[in-house]
Amino acid sequence: MKSVLRLSMLLAGLALASCAPFTLVEDKPVTVGAFTVQPQMAWSSGRTNQSHIDMWTVDGLALNSLVFFSGIGNGEPLMDLPNASKDGTRTYSSTMLPDEVAEFVGYYLTHTGSRELKLGALQPVHLGAQQGFRFDATYVTESGLKMKAMATFAQPNGKLDLMLFYAPEEYYFGHMAAPVEKLFETATVNG
């Protein structure tokens, strides 16, 4: 049985499970996992009980979420999916080409309850000294809410570092798109 949880609910659950409090992130350069970013605004930050995942939000995880996945290694999942068998969960491979990484991310969006996933075209970008890639996505939650997402990632030393931002298409994504775009453009990966 696949997860019935939406990504934001799942991540919120992870945060609650770890009893980790949210802390203020001020608008000054900060290192989060593998990334160093200029936040562009104040965020609330929380760690999950999966040590490679950090998440930020401005208005609440269901309304806008910026998730940092750091150092995903060969044979590792992007995140643990509740009720998913080890055999059935797709894992990262260091030999994945960027298009395959985008599909890998799409798999996790789909398996956290999203439907009608459409991945936008990949674009090469720079994440500091690292070669990075960028793509957008749209999907619909299982309750019918239209969502938009943007992601950027790099594969330094064969490991995957990924930033994923997602929000409801109506109001919240557009409201946050410009500062998050700027955050992505100024991000560096500490490979």
Added chain:
Amino acid sequence: MSRRTLALAVSAVLVFTTVGPAFADQPPVPPGYRPPADSDEAGLWMQSDEAERRIQTLPQLVRDEALNAYVKGLVCKLAGDYCRDIRVYILDVPMFNASMAPNGMLILYTGTLLRCDNEAQLAFVLAHEIAHFKKRHALDQWRNAINTSGAIAVLAVVSAGAGVFGLIGLMAELGAAAGFVSYSRDQEREADAVGFDIATAQDYDPHEAAALWTDLSAEDAADPAVRNRSTFLSSHPQSKERMQTMLAKADVLASTAKDWKTDPDDLNHATEPYRAQWYAEVMEFENSNALLTVLNRKIARAPHSGELQYFLAEAYRRRNEGGDIEKSRQAYQTAIDDGNGPVAAYKGLGIVAMKAGDKTAARSAFDQYLALSPQANDRAMIEYYCSRL
């Protein structure tokens, strides 16, 4: 809607499905039938009506007018005077399934539309469900369930899955209910027989019924988990038994001189805008093995379909087990050679050639992709790949 009401409603939707003792043979429902208001059947219908209102709000409901008109038109052709009594709801779920509620609500999964090779096969599926409605099988099973387990037990099982009504939640509800409320095997056999007569009366090739069950049996064998995911498969007589029964009936009927039809073009045209999405959903929600089984048998019937070869290549590439990259490469090439594959086949060929270390072939494929699609929105990415070759 309260949880209990929803449970009642969902239970009514799912009454179509149970293991049960022998049933009392009800007279066929006449066209335009509504049960008497003071009957238990009226209560059953009321619950189905409530569930139907819930179904109408599901985000998984496919609302495309053309596709709905096509399926509804086929239902009407098969149902005749019962056309107005049956309402079709197409749900975007990648498994093979179709079901009939006691009030005439027919639910059809997109996974069924994807798997049927032609209109004749779809006609046999729909005719089977129409037979359940005409023979009032749901009423029998409902009464049997109440008599043997009591209403509380019926509701308890179904309400266990009623809290979640998303894509997976819906299937969980269907699955949970199927374990308790499903038609008896005898009712399924009767629906097969009546449905067979309904479809062949419209000149649909009788051998397509057996062909469909042969295909489903193969998919079942390739991935036994398919049976667990499909209430249709798990509640019906074994595919092998159905296949043999249908084949025997088809052989008898086909000996009569008649111009039997399969009508693959109408189904292909109606589903064309959605097939790419549906193939992707089978790959994501089931697995590549299931999709490969479906594609390989479709290719056996239509070996020069560039579209099928392209999705076959995609399935092998994504599965990426031993030898899959080479199989993927061959399928992309076949899609291209057949002349009717999508331009994206060149990109896919470039990617698998790159993974195989064949830089010359990769560059050639990427160059052709950009030549054929100069405005491609992933041009920068293709140029990046080329820079690495």
